[in-house]
Amino acid sequence: MYRYDAHDQTLVNERVEQFRDQMARYLAGRLSEEEFLPLRVQNGLYVQRYAPMLRIAIPYGMLAAYQLRKLGDLARDYDRGYGHFTTRTNLQLNWPKLETVPDMLAELASVQMHAIQTSGNDIRNTTTDQFAGVAEDEEVDPRPWCELIRQWSTFHPEFAYLPRKFKIAVTGAEEDRAAIQVHDVGLRLWRDGDGEVRVKVLAGGGLGRTPMIGEVVREDLPWQHLLTYLEALVRVYNQFGRRDNKFKARIKILVKALGIEEFRRRVDEEWAHLKEGPQTLTRESVERVAAHFVDPERRPVAEEAIARVEALRGENRAFGRFMTNNVQGHKVPGYKAVTLSLKRHGHSPGDVTAEQMHQVADLADEFSFGELRVTHEQNLVLSDVPMDRLEELWQRLEALGMANPTVGTLADLICCPGGDYCALANAKSIPVAQAIQERFEDLDFLYDLGPLDLNISGCMNACGHHHVGHIGILGVDKKGEEWYQVSLGGAQGNAASLGKILGPSFSRDAVPDVIDTLLKVYVGERHDGETFLDTYRRIGLKPFKERVYA
Template sequence: MYRYDTYDQTLVDERVAQFRDQMDRHLAGRLGEDEFRPLRLQNGLYIQKHAPMLRIAVPYGMLGSHQLRRLAAITRRYDRGYGHFSTRQNLQLNWPALEDVPSILAELAEVQMHAIQTSGNCIRNTTSDQFAGIAADEVEDPRPWCELIRQWSTLHPEFAFLPRKFKIAVSGAAEDRAAIQVHDIGLRLWRNEQDELKVRVLAGGGLGRTPMIGDVVRDDLPWQHLLTYLEACVRVYNQFGRRDNKFKARIKILVKALGIEEFRRRVEAEWAHLKDGPQTLTPAAVTAARGHFPEPERRPVGDTAIADFERLRAENRAFARFVTNNVTDHRVPGYKAVTLSLKRREHAPGDVTADQMEAVADLADRFSFGEIRVTHEQNLVLSDVPVDDLEMLWRELDALGIANPTVGTLNDIICCPGGDFCSLANAVSIPIAQALQERFEDLDFLYDLGPLDLNISGCMNACGHHHVGHIGILGVDKKGEEYYQVSLGGNSTDDASLGKILGPSFFREDVPDVIDKVLEVYVEQRHEDERFLDTYRRIGLKPFKERVYAK
C-alpha cells in the first residue's frame, strides 16, 4: 500500500501545525465561528448534535495494520472506544473534544494519516473498489490512479472553495463496486481492442435531495490526459455552479440545467487550454505511482491445500455459509479476499470497537500481509488470505463477533448515524436497522431471498445511500414526528437506478412489517433464481404497493 514520501509527510505535518494555531485562536476568541467554520471543515471537523465529529481519511479504502492500531488507540484516548466506518470508506469519531482535535491529527500524522478535505466545499477523499488490485475481474488496478488524483486534488488552490462538496470514485473492474454513476465524477478504466487504456468519464451523479445518475462526458479519454480533463471538469463547475442556493449547488444541477451536450462542450473548450500541459501524465509518473502498490510476497498454495479447503467447506455447514457470503475470488489461485461483517444488532452498522480494531490488525498481520480494506458497504476486508488459512481465520473472526455470514444479504444493512448523532437528521436510523436485523435474522430465510441491498438514511442528505438500495428507507419529519418513507428498485452497480417511493410514510414501529410485506410479494412473484431487483423491474411497483397499503 502507499507510503508517504518526504513531501507528503511535510505537507501533513505542516497542516497539523497550521490547524493547531487556528484552533488555539478560535478557543481564545480571536477567530470567530464564521471564519473558523471553513477551516475546521477542510480538516474534517464538524459540530454535530451532541459533540464534534471528526472524519478521518482512508484514501481509496486502504489501511495498514499499524494505522488501524493507531485508530484504536485514538478512540480510547479521545473518544468512547469505538469508531464508525462510512460509505465513503472513511472513519468517523463521534465524541472528540474540540480542543483535542489538533492532537488527534498529530497522532494520525505519525502513521501517515490525516483528515484533510474529508469535509468542506472541496474535492473530497477519492474512493474505489474494495477489491482493487486483487479482483478476478479487474482490467486495471485503480489504486495508482486514485493516488495520482489524491496528489492533484489535495490542497488544490483553485478548488478550495467550490460551490459545494465534490466526490470522485474510480473503478477498474468489469463490475462496478465503487458506485461511480452516483458520484460528482465517476471514472471507469477500460481497455480497447488494441489493449490501450482508456477512461470513461461520467459527471453529474449524486444522491441527496435531487438524486441523479451521472452522464458520460467522455467515453475514451486517453489515460495521459486524466488529470487535465478532471481539471477542466472541475473548472467548469467552479465557474458556472450555483452559489446562491446550497441545495442547487452540486455539479449534478449544473449538468441537468445545461444538458450533457452543453456541459461537454464547455469542458472540451476549457480542456483545450490544459491539454498537453504540465499536468499531462507520463509513463514514468504512472510507473512511479504503481510502484507504491507492490505485490506482496505470496507463498504458493498448492492443489492439495485447495482440495483440503473444499473438503472443509463441504463438511462444515457454518464454514460453508461464511465462505459463500463473505469470501470473494482472488486473481491469484489459492488466495481469497475475506469480508469482515460490521453488522451486529448491538452496534450501529459500520461501528467497530477499539478492541476489535486491534484484533483485526493482528489478524491482518497473520493472514493478509498487514493490509485491511474498508468497503462502501461499511465492512472491512482482509485482501490476501491463503485458502489453507481460511478456516482458522473464520474461527477467530467468529470469536470476535465479526464473522456474520450475511454479507450481501438483507441483513448487511448500509446505515448512516441518523438522529442519534447527526444534527441534520430528521429521524433516527440505527434503531430501524437494529429492528430489521432482529426481525430478519434467520439465515435460511436470508439466503433464500438472495442478494438484497437495504439502505437507510436519516434525512435527505442520503448519507446511507437509500436512493440506490434495492429497498431504501428514508427518515422524514412530519410536524416534529419521525416517519419513514420506503422506496424500491434502486441500484448502485453497472445498471444503476434510483428507487421509486412506495407511497405515504410509516410510523417507526411499522417499518419491519412493511418490509415483511414487500418481501412476501417478492417471494410469491419471483421466478426461479431471480434476484429481488430483477423481480421488481419485471413486475413494477404496483404489486408491492397494493400489498403494503391493503386494508
Template sequence: MYRYDTYDQTLVDERVAQFRDQMRRYLEGKISDEEFLPLRVQNGLYVQRYAPMLRIAIPYGMLASYQLRKLGEIAARYDRGYGHFTTRTNLQLNWPKLEDVPDILADLASVQMHAIQTSGNDIRNTTTDQFSGIAGDEDVDPRPWCELIRQWSTFHPEFAYLPRKFKIAVTGAEEDRAAIQVHDVGLRFWRNADGDVRVKVLVGGGLGRTPMIGAVICDDLPWQHLLTYLEAILRVYNQYGRRDNKFKARIKILVKALGIDEFRRRTEAEWAHLKDGPQTLTDEAISAVTGHFVEPPRRDVAEDAIQAYERLRGENRAFARFVTNNVTDHKVPGYKAVTLSLKRHDHSPGDVTSEDMAAVADLADEFGYGELRVTHEQNLVLTDVPVDRMQELWQRLETLGMANPTVGTLADLICCPGGDYCSLANAKSIPVAQEIQQRFEDLDFLYDLGPLELNISGCMNACGHHHVGHIGILGVDKKGEEYYQISLGGSQGNESSLGKILGPSFYREDVTNVIDKLLKVYVGERTPDETFLDTYRRIGLKPFKEHVYA
C-alpha cells in the same frame, strides 16, 4: 500501498501545526465561530448534535494494519472507544473533545493519515472497488490512478471553495463495485484492442436531495489526459455552478440545466487550454506511483490444500455459509479476499470498537500482508488470505463476532448515524436498522431471499445511499415527528437505478412490518433464481404498493 514521501509528511505535519494554532486562538476567543467554521471543516471537524465529530480520511479505502491499530488507540484515548466507518470509506469519531482535535491530528500524521478535505466544499475522499488489485475481472488496477487524483486534488488552490462538495469514484473492473454512476465524476478505466489504458468519464451523478444517474461525457480518454480533463470539468463547475442555493449547487444540477452536450462543449473548450500542459501524465509519473502498489510476497498454496478447503466447505455447513457469503475469489489461485461483517446487533452498522480494531489489525498481519480495505458497504476486507488458513481465520472471526455469514444479504444493511448523532438528520436510522436485523435474523430465511440491499438514511443528504438500495428507507420530519419513506428498485453497479417511492411515509414502529410485507410479495411473485431486484423490475411497484397499503 502508497507511503508518504518527505513532501507528503511535511505538508501534513505543517497542517497539524497550523490547525493547532487556529484552535488555540479560537479557544482563547480570538477567532469567532464564523471565522473558525471554514478552518475546522477543512480539517474534517464538524459540530454535531451532541458533540464535535471528526471525519478521518482513508484514501480509496486502503488501510495498513498499523494505521488501523492507531485508529483504535485514538478512539480509546480521545473518544468513547469506537469509531464509525462511513459509506465514503472514512472513519468518524463521534465524541472527541474540541481541544483534543489537534493532538488527534498529530497522532494521525505519525502514521501517514489526516482529516484534510473530508468536509467542506472541496474534492472529497476518492473511492474505488474494495477488491482493486486482486479482482479477477479487473482490466486496470485503479489504485495508482486514485493516488494520482489524491495528490492532484489535495490542497488544489483552485478547488478549495467549490459551489458544493465534490466526489469522485473509480473502477477498473468489468463489474462496477464503486458505484461510479452516482458520483459527481465516475471513472471507468479499460484497455483497448492494443492494450492501451483508456478512461470512460461520467459526470453529473449523485444522490442527496436530487438524485441523478451520471451521463457519459467522454468514453475514450487517453490516460495521459486524466488530470487535465478532470481539471477542465472542475473549472466549468467552479465557474458556472450555482452558489446562491446550496440545494442546487451540486454539479449534477448544472449538467441537468445545461444538458450533457453543452456541458461537454464547455469542458472541451476549457480543456483546450490545459491539454498537453504541465499536468499531462507521463510514463515516468505512472511508473513512480504504480511502484507503490506491488504484489505481496505470496507463497504458493499446494493443490491438495485447495482441495482440502473445498472438502471442508462440503462437510461443515457453518463454514460453507461463511465462505459463500463473505469470501470472494482472488486473481491468484489458492487465495481469497475475506469481508469482515461490521453489522452486529449490539453495534450500529459500521461501528467497530478499539479492541476489535486492534484485533483485526493483528489478523491482517497474521493472515495477510498487513493490508485492509474499507468498503462503502461499511465493512472491512482482508485481501490475501491463503485457503489453507481460512478455517483458522473463520474461527478467530467467530470469537470477535465478525464472522456473520450475511454479507450481501438483507442483514448487511447500510445505515448512516442518523438522528442519534447528526444535526442534519430528520429521524433516527440506527434503531430502525437494529429492529430490522433482529426481526430478520434467521439465516435460512436470509439465504432464501438471496441478494438484497437495504439502505437507510436519516435525511435527504443520503449518506446511507437509500436511493440505490433495492429497498431504501429515508427518515423524514413531519411537524416535529419522525416518519419513514420507503423506496424500491434502486441499485448500484453496471445497471444503476434510482428507487421509486412506494407511497405515503410510515411511523417508525410500522417500518419493520412494512419490510415484512414487501418480502412476502417478493417471495410470492418470484420465479426460480430471481432476485428481489429481478422480481421488482419484472412486476413493477404496483403489487408491492397494493399489498402494503391494503
C-alpha cells in the same frame, strides 16, 4: 500501498501545526464561529448534535495494519472507545473534545494519515472497488490512478471553495463495485486493443435531495490526460455551478441545466487551455505511483490444501455459509479476499470498537500482508488470504463477532448515524436498522431471499445511499415526529437505478412489518432464479404498493 515521501509528510505536519494555532485562537476567542467554520471543516471537524465529530480520511479505502491500530488508539484515548466506518470508506469519531483534535491530527500524521478535505466544499476522498488489485474481473488496477487523483486534488488552490462538495469514484473492473454512476464524477478504466489504459468519464451523478444518474462526458480519454481533463471539468463546475442555493449547487444540477452536450462543449473548451500542459501524465509519473502497489510475495498454496478447504465447506455448515457469503474470488489461485462483517445485532452498522480495531490489525498482519480495505457497505476486507488458512481465520473472526455469514444479504444493510448523532438528520437510522436485523435474523430465510441491498438514511443528504438500495428507507420529519419513507428498485453497479417512492411514510414501529410485507410479495411473485431486484423490475411498484397499503 502508497507511502508518503518527504514532501507529503512535511505538508501534513505543517497543516497540523496550522490547525493547532487556529484552534488555540478560536478557543481564546480570537476567531469567531464564522471565521473558524471553514478552517475546521477542511480539517474534517464537524459539530454534530451532541458533540464534535472528526472524520478521518482513508484514501480509496486502503489501510495498513499499523494505521488501523492508530485509529483504535485514538478511539480509546480521545473518544468513547469505538469508531464508525462510513459509506465513503472514512472513519468517524463521534465524541472527541474540541481541544484535543490537534493532538489527534498529530498522531494521525505520525502514521501517514490525516482528516484533510473530508468535509467542506472541496474534492473529497476518492473511492474505488474494495477488491482493487485482486479482483478476478479487473482490467486495470484503479489504485495508482486514485492516488494520482488524491495528490492532484489535495490542497488544490483553485478548488478549495467549490459551490458544494465534490466526490469522485473509480473502477477498473467489469462489474462496477464503486458506484461510479451516482458520483459527481465517475471514472471507468479500461484497455484498448493495444493494451493502453483509457478512461470513460461520467459526470452529474449523485444522491441527496435530487438524485441523478451520471451521464457520459467522454468515452475514451487517453490516460495521459486524466488530470488535465478532470481539471477542466471541475473548473467548469467551479465557474458555472450555482452558489445562490446550496440545494441546487451540486454538479448534477449544472449538467442537467446545461444538457450533456453543452456541458461537454464547455469542458472541451476549457481543456484546450490545459491539454498537453504540465499536468499531463507521463509513463514515468504513473510508474512512480504504481510502484507503491506491487503484488506481495505470495507463497504457493498446495492443491491438497485447497481441496481440504472445499471439503470442509461441505462438512461444516457454519463454515460453508461463511465461505459462500464472506469469501470472494481472487486473481491468484489459492488466495481469497475475505469480508469482515461489521453488522452485529445490537450494534450500529459500521461501528467497531478500539479493541476490535487492534485485533483486526493483528489479523491483517498475520493473514493478509499487513493490509486491509474499508468497503462502501461499511465492512472490512482482508484482501490476500491463503486458502489453507481460511478455517483458522474464520475461527478468529467468530471470536471477534465479525464472521456473520450475511454479506450481501438483507442483514448486511447500510445505515448512516442518523439522528442519534447527526444534527442534519430528520430521524434516527440506527434503531430502524437494529429492528430489521432482529426481525429477519434467520439465516435460512436470508439465504432464500438472495442478494438484497437495504439502505437507510436519516435525512435527504442520503449518507446511507437509500436511493440505490433495492429497498431504501429515508427518515422524514412530519410536524416534529420521525417518520420513514420507503423506496424500491434502486441499485448501484453496472445497471444503476434510482428507487421509486412506495407511497406515504410510516412510523418507526411499522417499518419491520412493511419490510416483511414487501418480502412476502417478492417471494410470492418471483420466478426461479430471480433476485428481489429482478422481480421488482419485471412486475413494477404496483403489486408491492397494493399489499403494503391494503
